[in-house]
Amino acid sequence: MHPRRKKRLTVVTSILVGFAVVLGFVLYALSNTVDLFFTPSEIVQGKKETGEKPVIGQRIRVGGLVVPGTVSRDPKSLKVSFQLVDTGPIITVKYDGILPDLFREGQGIVANGILVGDTVLEANEVLAKHDENYMPKEIADAVGQYHDKPSYSKEQLENKN
Template sequence: MNPRRKKRLLFATVLIGGVAAVASLLLFALNSNLDLFYTPTEVVQGRNDGGAKPDVGQRIRVGGMVVEGSVERDPTSLKIAFQVADTGPAITVLYDGMLPDLFREGQGIVAQGTLVEPGVLEASEVLAKHDENYMPPEVAEAMGKEHKKMEYSEGQSGY
C-alpha cells in the first residue's frame, strides 16, 4: 500500500472512531437525563404492554389526579405529602417546596422526581393544570376512555 492510501485509511478510521465516540457519549447523556412518564397504576402494577415497573431510585414523571382528602402538610415547613391516582391504585408523592397556585385536591398534576420506595415518589417538581379544561396530554392519553366528564342522568340536578 502506498503512503497516500495509508494516510487516507488512517484518517477515515480516526474519523469513524471519533463519530462513534461522540454518538455514544451523546446517547449516554440523553439516557441519563431521560424521565419516563408513568401513570400511578403503571408504577404499582407495571405497564400493560408487558413492560416492567419502574425501579426504586429511577427518575420518572407521574401524572394523575390528586386524591380528595389525601393532602397532608407539615405545619413547620413546606413539606407536603399527597396521593395521586388515575383509574386504579394511588401512589404517594412527597414534595418539599412551593406548590403551584392551582394545586388542590381533585386537580390534575404531573410530578417529576425519584421513586424512593415502590409506590412513593419524592418529587423535585410539581406541575398543575392551568385552566378548567386542561389535562396534561400524557395523563389524558393514559386515562383514555375512562376519564369522562360527568354526565347527568335525567332527574339529577346539575347543581
C-alpha cells in the first residue's frame, strides 16, 4: 500500500473511532438524565403497547389527577403526600417542598421523581397543569368521579373575557 494512502486510511479510521467514542459518551450521559413519562395505570399494569413497567429506583415522570381528600401535609415541615389517578389504579406521591399555586385536589399534575415502591413515587418536582377545561372525552368519562371541573359564575366568566 502506498504510504500516502496508508496515512489517509489511518486519519479516517482515527476520526471514525473518535466519533464513535464521543457518541458513546453522549448516549451514556443522556441515558442518566432521561425521565420517562408514565400514568398511574402504566406504573401498575405496564404500557399497553410494550408492557414496559418502571423498576424501583428508576427516575420517571408521572401525570394524573390528584384524588380529592388524599392530600395530607405534615404540620412541622413541607412534606406532602397525595394520591394520583388516571383511569385505573391509584399511586401515592410523596413530596418535600413548596407546591405550585395551581395545585389542588381534582387538579391535573405532573410529578418528577424516583419510584421507591410498586405504587409510591418520591417526587423532587411537582408541576400543576395550567388548564383543565379540555380533556379527551374517554379520559374525562373514566376519571369523572375524581375530577373536579372548574365552575365559574356568570360574573367570573364576564371578567375573564
